[in-house]
Amino acid sequence: MSEQPHAAHDDHGDHGHGDVNPFVQHHYDDAKHQFDSGKFGIWLFLAQEVLFFSALFVAYILYRSHHPEIYAYAHKYLDTKMGAINTAVLIFSSLTAAWAVRAAQLRQQKLLLACLATTIACACTFLVVKYFEYTHKVHEHILFGTKFDPCVSSNDTPLATKLNLCPGTKTTIESREIVDDQKAHVLQVTGGCFPNVAIDADTTTPGVQANCKVYEVRGKLKKDKDAGGKEIFTLVETPGSRKDVTNRCRDPWNEGLAEEGVETVEIDGKKEEPEKFPCWKPSFQPAVCKTGWFFPWTCEGGKCERSTGGEGPFDSLAECSSKRNDAESKLKGLGKATVGECARGGASAILVDYNDKEERESPTLEEEGVKIVTDCTGATSVGAPDYFKATPPAPLAVGKKTTSSRRDLTEHEKHEKEHNLLYSGPPPEHTSMFFTIYFAMTGLHGIHVLIGIFVFIWLLIRATKGHFTPDYFGPIDFAALYWHIVDLIWIFLFPLLYLIH
């Protein structure tokens, strides 16, 4: 382009000329005009940043006001120390960013380079700390949505999980998968009641935690013979008898499952205190079996093994005892071990509260039968199929355990546990939402930090070329302002996520 006579504003914009800064673009009057425009522009950009984050803050406020218990429970998963370190690192980097502006204004080249480099280093430190926090959460399955499947409760008590991905907490029940024409997976649960698995890392204690619909199905039992000529019973569903029993779960937070008069629960011949177990609603839905259940045994070819699924519940403890005695006498005939006493309490992860049944009977040889069917079609995304693909643990020899019991708690942890029984139980319903918001907020903030790193590297390169002078330091000023808002957002995130009480 040849020389252009420019209109109103650009009379000063000598491109690459003499003492006038070469970085002033030609449509600006002068360096000050360019600086002022840039500054106003960056402030507008920051305003849009605030609104960009605002939706997440609104979501945070909304969910917190609706579900304070989630926030109270879940924030303990976060490591306050790491959060505090990151806060300090970011505040310090804001200082160096601001200092860089001053260094450029005073033409202190070395100080400018040092400040920019320190800012970059701090930003990288922040991301490294964040990396450790994230990997820990990935490892423990403390994630968002359906991927929230924590191996431990928020005070580090091991938990049974849906996906059986945590070492030492592999839990399962006997089940078989029926592939129906209509539904992808229909799961027939062979047992109704299971001992409390939530606070116990013992692999001998089974449990299912799938996000499934649970139906009580009534129907006639049909006698049949399988390929081996063995008698089997199948339940022919009576049309219209299917009753949704999902979420029939008791809610109270600290209501123990121990019933009056039951002091101990016997597991593998070892008497244990029944533990308090808050009901674990929607995605983890335990059943509460008040009326007694026991582990049955299955014998094949003279070899008997204890079933991993409990049998029951029964209408009353007395009925349970009589069934149990029947089972034991059969076993005795085979010269095998005793069947454990009927237990009350405990929970299965499939959310069936047998307490509300009126005419329920367990599937017996009688004509009318009831069975519990889980329909996990809506839950394929939550991993139910994965769960059922998991290998069930090998049946145990009587009286033995596969793993050592739960680890010993320190004094401090015991104290904590006493005061916060809350945190040792499984997470309340929708705790995954906390981590949805946590990852959305910190992730978006992390992306901003990453962008900041690139911007400061670009500034550092320009600074080494000596581009910045007291007349021209706009980019550093604008990047520092951006960095301050990134810092400021973290200063809000830290207490909102890590420091809830």
Next chain:
Amino acid sequence: MATTRRTEVNDGPVNEPDFYQVSKGIKSWLTTLDHKRIGLMYLFAIMGSLIIGGVFALLVRTELFFPGKTIVDQNTYNKFFTLHGAVMVFLVIIPGIPAALGNIIMPIQLGAPDVAFPKLNLMSFYFWVAGALLLVGAVPFGGLDTGWTLYTPYSLKSETPVLVATSGVFLLGFSSIFTGVNFLVTIHKFRPQGMGWFQMPLNIWAIYATAIMQVLATPVLGITVLLLSVERFAHIGIFDPTLGGDPVLFQHFFWFYSHPAVYIMIIPAMGVISEILSTFSRKPIFGYRFIAYSSVSLALLSFLVWGHHMFVSGQSRLANMVFSALTFSVGIPAAIKVFNWVATLYKGDIRLKTPMLYALGFLLIFTIGGLTGLFLGILSVDVHLHDTYFVVAHFHYVMMGSTLVAFLAAMHHWWPKFTGKMYGEAVARACSIGVFFGFNLTFLPQFVMGSRGMPRRYWDYDPMYTTFHQVSTIGAFVLGISMFISIVNLLVSFKTGRRAPRNPWGGSSLEWQAPTPPPLYNFENPPVLHEIYNYDDLVEVEEDRWERRAPIEVKATEAPGDAHAHAKPADPVPPPPADIADKAVARAEKAADEATSAVVKATEEVKAAETAAKAAEEAKAAEAPKAVEAPAEKADEKKEGDK
């Protein structure tokens, strides 16, 4: 800047190549930083989108010609109306006036050489292109069927490529934000000295109000579609009720953006209409300050009324009442505008040129659209009318009828300025009448249908609505054909149109002082500021050629001798003025040290320039207009125009 103004050079010879000729080749367009070229690229891309969206609209209307299946099945129909809505809203109406025409016209109207951040401007354009490709790219992937509102939880379940579309919307949002930032800075920092806030054309006020909303509302859309994308991608659960999320929260976020977005669509249209009504009535705009303030107050109110889209979404009763009351308050600034426009027409010397015809159509359409909005703001009535064709008709009256009609008005108003060509006036007028009647034929029956219960987005309907649907479809074709012809008519003028003068309509704002088409930096000489919307001195010398005959004298505040040292001989094709420039540079450098001597020298140079200009002019044809008079300016010098 000096305020000494002598006469306005109205149609002097153009020394500089216009922005079409300043450089050639596709690459020079794709990498241009010139706001006019970027605006033109926007304009053509938007016109392409308009055709895509319009074709989908006609397909939807054709399908509805008979109850049951006319041409396509239900699922295809869902995709048709979704793509019609999404393309029209995100690709046409939102960027139509602000990004395309705003880019082309706003800096010239402001007397500025360019927008504040030309590179950001180009980046916005490419964000727009990428976003548009993704949004339209949903078509080959099977088309989107969620409706343009992308409501959860359906948008989480839909098997159509929602992720592609949301990525597109995200990019389009940031395009809009950056354009808004750019325009706000431009309006704040590039007003020439002497142009205070209340000497700005109302179009700039409207673009200012729009830019506020673009900057403050669009980020919420950005984060919302980002969350929706992540939700679909990773099932984080924020909007998914099966995971504990809240689908209504999506609606709140969506409308927190999309309600201001409706005003992003309509306020620039109002700015355009203010310009056109005043220009073609040859009368100062009535109630300038009220119109300016009402634009900004509409922008602010727009952030407070999003809940009126959700009266039946399970909001609390209190929230409903508050949102309803606030919705009525929107009527006040809107009514102020309509009143002032009508008052502007009163006793005006009205000239029914094409832009004016569109503007008058706008007045009627917008009034109907605005008043029916009040019906929908009433809680009890809204329960009945929610999601019916009444709503469809209402928002088409505002978004389509008003905004697109204003867009066409603006196109016809400024087309001669930025293309340098006059379009065929007769065809354009006929089209404007076709658009007006076609539009009303399409949407008036929909008000009736809606009030009788015809739900929106339905593929099939009760035969009692057949007549209304058929009238509506016929109207849609009249509308579509008229718009198509009017666009073709404009495009044809590129080839066949006669050369446009600087000021074909007698406009008083600064863009009419710029050469037609404008050179790279818009003005050869700094524009002369006159009282805004004062038409007293503008005389129509022949048809479509106005000149300022009795320029207003403004008192000199600086010595009359100071000069714009940039004036050059008024040769139509100037020789490379290397030596002159070098000398001038040398002089200017001295001038930096010794102001007085520089002034003297610069004055001499100007005198030389004037002499040369006169000589050249005399030598030239008789048609040559007045000589270039270098306006008084500082004695600074410029060596190079560009790299």
